[in-house]
Amino acid sequence: MDAGGSNCRCRITKPDGTVIGTGAGGQANARIGLDRLYAELVLVTDQAIGEAGLSEAQVTQIHAGIGLAGISRPGIREGLGGFAFPFASVAYESDAYIANLGANGGGEGAILIIGTGSIGHIRLASGTFTIGGYGFPISDEGSGAALGLSAMRHALRALDGRTRKTPLSTAVTERFDHDTARAIAWMAEASPRDYGIFAPLVMDYAEADDEIARSIVEDAALHIERFIETIFARGAPRCVLVGGLAPRMKPWLRSRTVERLSEPLGDPLDGALALARETSLSG
Template sequence: MAYFLGIDAGGSHCRSRLVDERGTILGTGESGPANTRIGIERLHAVLSEVVQQAISAAGLDAAQAATIRAGMGIAGITRTGMREQLAALPFPFADIIFATDAAIANLGAHAGAEGATLIIGTGSIAEVRVGTTSFAIGGYGFPISDEGSGAALGLSAMRHALRALDGRSEVTALSHAVTAGFGHDTARAVAWMDAATPKDYAAFAPLVMDYAENNDAIARSIVEDAAQHIERFIETIFARGAVRCALAGGLAMRIKPWLRARTVARLTDAIADPLDGALLLAGLSASALPTRKTHVD
């Protein structure tokens, strides 16, 4: 029996999926943030946790676990020296291949064929494969990048809320809801921001979407601005040679109705999800992939 393990390590969650050569799911795992920004030791701990969860659920012994071929897509792996640090970590596998979380999302979305995937989750990044060449667009990290993402929505909401507290802009239902968590106290909000992570800002994204869908003027403007960034992402993806483009990420389906109809018409549905992409990276045959809904961070 051959075993394949896929891991999708993103800014909000880390997930694992263990399958046999037929693609039958034997075990899964889930934990918290696992991008490289949390530090190599903590990252190793999270990865090890979801690995062990999947192996335990599958009931594999140490000898069987040692035969696993693993593929891991990790957010932030392109940071200088990170691949080398990851390669030096102890994992009990026969083989392991590392890639970005965007790369595995794109592998899954097109079942290993060429195409592009725009991930809109905690952050945002496009992964494009044209022929045998793969490259990323965006994804340079929050707050300088990640346009149209959950973190970007949350940051814009916080900016508006603080201006509203100052009296520099109109108080809306959205601003009131954001500052309510800080007792409408600017000092408490600033203290929160001193330690806030992209995931913390992205936690406001569902709130922003809720109020935008209920016609809060500021929320609508925030979401419309995000949609414009996503539109530009998609235009660039096709301009750079992609033959198809799929959306992925926790925010993707919610932001899709805010895109122009002609943009949506150019998009295709993902064939499989990022964990399936990680399994392809590990060596699983594309013929073993079932169709699953796409969800990444």
């Protein structure tokens, strides 16, 4: 399973790799709380088990690997021990860990995830470690949430008259009937995922040459390039750009940066399956 800030996905395979069941759900990270997280994980696993047509006895033979966004938050790993899955084994790691396993085929390498949030993950023979990923809004530079936050800031300044309006600012404030009070009320409850919903809008207007949208995206591209430079400086032999926003951000990077990037060898669910296999063999 890949449990992230925007969605949760599950894949069941036979030992030979044949896919027999899949499941998909909504937000499933540590930020939403253990009860909601457990309910979402059960939902997607039940979908996949139902599609696979497994019996109760077969379910008890499953070895599960779960990549969870926010697993490093205090108390989360301890809380995961209370999840009552009927499987033979369950191994938990971060969503970045399984994404790296999948993208680099289980070998040494790094990934830079650009999705709702952003984080670099490096896997070397000497160990694994992350760069960034401290949580929104402190971190997550170059991410969808960061693009959305910048768009909101510009839109509110435009409503105040502190900066000129652009098609982007008008499109954002239109969501709130151009009412500052409504926008502020929304921001008081908004999650990173909520801000990330504005990211495609920012990209659309940047590609249409909206001046403010371009400046937001160009700034995000600089953060992404700095991430990549740091990843290679820390000893990674290869780096893969992954995440939902990655395809749209890639054209905004300098060609010399893009030339250093590698293509993924697999996806995060391939990494989760590799984690499950490692656990089954070690057990």
